Amino acid sequence: MKVLVTGGAGFIGSHLVDKLMEEGHEVRVLDDLSAGDLKNIEQWLGHERFEFIKGDMRDVEVVREAVKGVETVFHLAANPEVRIGAQSPELLYETNVLITYNLLEAMRNENVRLLAFTSSSTVYGEAKKIPTPEDYGPMEPISVYGGAKLAAEALISGYAHTFDMKAIVFRLANIIGKRSNHGVIYDFINKLKKNPKGLEILGDGTQRKSYLHVSDTVEAMLHLFNEFLKEDKTYDVYNVGSEDWITVKEIAEIVSREMGLNPEFYFTGGVDGGRGWKGDVKVMLLSIEKAKARGWKPKMNSREAVEKTVRELLGKE
Numbered sequence: 001m002k003v004l005v006t007g008g009a010g011f012i013g014s015h016l017v018d019k020l021m022e023e024g025h026e027v028r029v030l031d032d033l034s035a036g037d038l039k040n041i042e043q044w045l046g047h048e049r050f051e052f053i054k055g056d057m058r059d060v061e062v063v064r065e066a067v068k069g070v071e072t073v074f075h076l077a078a079n080p081e082v083r084i085g086a087q088s089p090e091l092l093y094e095t096n097v098l099i100t101y102n103l104l105e106a107m108r109n110e111n112v113r114l115l116a117f118t119s120s121s122t123v124y125g126e127a128k129k130i131p132t133p134e135d136y137g138p139m140e141p142i143s144v145y146g147g148a149k150l151a152a153e154a155l156i157s158g159y160a161h162t163f164d165m166k167a168i169v170f171r172l173a174n175i176i177g178k179r180s181n182h183g184v185i186y187d188f189i190n191k192l193k194k195n196p197k198g199l200e201i202l203g204d205g206t207q208r209k210s211y212l213h214v215s216d217t218v219e220a221m222l223h224l225f226n227e228f229l230k231e232d233k234t235y236d237v238y239n240v241g242s243e244d245w246i247t248v249k250e251i252a253e254i255v256s257r258e259m260g261l262n263p264e265f266y267f268t269g270g271v272d273g274g275r276g277w278k279g280d281v282k283v284m285l286l287s288i289e290k291a292k293a294r295g296w297k298p299k300m301n302s303r304e305a306v307e308k309t310v311r312e313l314l315g316k317e
């Protein structure tokens with residue numbers, strides 16, 4: 001198939017591109033390189049089945065050109081930083097909601113009917129049911145980022161039903177692995193490189209979430225997408241995560257150990273009862289029963305994924 005991957009030079013996007021290229025598809029990447037990096041896709045530059053467009057999806061013309069002639073869009077372009085919501089809500093709106101609207105309009109105009117979208121566990125907010133299933137409600141995001149992802153999901157559902165499209169949404173847990181350039185593991189490694197004796201941990205360190213390695217994530221997305229193609233459904237939603245969780249303090253211990261260090265931990269205490277920042281969900285575990293029933297399950301648990309990611313980011317793997 002001929003596929004457009006928005007955000008295809010980014011962390012998750014570039015791993016998806018690798019897999020799509022290895023499977024023999026024609027792949028076009030649209031990325032503004034604000035967080036993505038050409039290095040992530042350099043092995044494909046110049047390949048006859050590969051095309052790269054540098055462009056900002058806030059520009060409708062850029063999006064329209066990018067969707068021309070493709071059958072499927074994997075929409076991963078986004079600003080993924082939950083923590084900037086209190087300072088920059090407008091940026092999160094534009095880079096999650098507005099660009100999704102621009103994409104849907106371009107797809108409608110260019111007759112592109114198939115869409116896969118990476119949403120987030122943050123749409124559930126502080127779920128009272130753990131593990132949280134896809135049909136949990138009412139949904140009450142506690143961050144602007146989670147609200148923006150939920151708004152994007154809603155637009156996609158509306159467009160899919162109105163304009164005869166097929167769309168699948170993945171609500172991702174905390175995704176980690178090689179090429180990630182933000183998030184808790186990346187932060188801890190950088191902090192320890194600057195000061196190997198002490199490590200500042202935002203919040204109280206008890207934030208407990210499910211982490212999934214990017215290799216498992218990309219496998220889930222492609223497997224569930226292919227299953228979705230077999231079904232007579234307009235719209236579907238899947239949680240994608242691991243089946244356990246790990247605390248921020250345990251992550252700090254793993255990072256320290258892998259770096260051969262024994263730093264003093266300093267907890268900032270954070271905001272609103274030990275959160276790293278406003279809108280930081282303290283406890284997150286997704287039910288992945290629906291994805292499992294469709295034949296996917298993760299190979300690594302949260303701890304294994306964290307350990308592997310630390311080694312990858314340190315260049316040991």
Ligand SMILES: O=c1ccn([C@@H]2O[C@H](COP(=O)(O)OP(=O)(O)O[C@H]3O[C@H](CO)[C@H](O)[C@H](O)[C@H]3O)[C@@H](O)[C@H]2O)c(=O)[nH]1
Binds near residue numbers: 080120188277
């Ligand atoms: O220096 C730091 C950095 C982070 N944390 C803590 O580590 C946890 C994880 O933070 P990340 O920044 O790694 O990730 P988030 O949970 O904020 O969000 C991530 O996972 C979400 C889905 O679960 C979204 O998809 C989002 O885009 C993605 O960044 C948080 O509880 C945070 O408080 C610290 O204690 N110290």
